[in-house]
Amino acid sequence: MKKAKDILKHLFNPFNDKLQEKRCLKKIIALMPRKYNKYITSYSLKGEILYINVSHPALRQEIFYNKNIIFSIIKTLHKANQCNSINPKKIVTFYKYQKPLAPPKEIKxxxxxxxxxxxxxxxxxxxxxxxxIKNLINSKPG
Known part of the structure; x- marks a missing residue:
């Protein structure tokens, strides 16, 4: 009988690269300064471009001008033999306005x-x- 570790390894093997990439991106965002990472709503890596979505337009520009912080975090992780598969050449930040969710309407x-x-x-x-059926319902008390 196979061990649970071997079964999980077999199940997640096709997705292992994507899972590792997501873990590394999450680690990179977590290591950024707090004033940046609390406004980052999503991030993804496509090819050699790292896309970062922020919730404020001013922060979009600030991250774009200070993208050397992200590159230095990635270099530090590479020196520690972590996240070697992530090596973006370009960082793109974007801001997309999202309306706040409306409160649910009262249901009557x-x-x-x-x-x-x-x-x-x-x-x-x-x-x-x-x-x-109608007569049965009407004949019952209550």
Missing amino acids: FYIKEAGKFEIKTKKENLRKKFEE
Whole structure:
């Protein structure tokens, strides 16, 4: 019988590169200065370009001008033999306005009495069955 570790390794093997890439990107963002990383909403690596989405347009420019911080973090990780697969040549920051979520609207429920419903069927045998059900509901107390 195979061990659980071997089974998980086999299952995640096709996705291992992407998982490792996401872990490394998360580590890079976490090592950035706090004033930057708390406004970063998403990040991805496509080819040799690192895309960073921020929640404020001024921060977009600031990260773009101080992108050497990100490159120095990546170099430091490479020296420690970590995240060697990530080697972006270019960093692109972008800002996309997102409307704040609207509060949910109040949901109103309209409750009809159980025995008062319309029978809209055209088939006579179904109409008789519905009439029986309606009479049973109306005959019960409560």
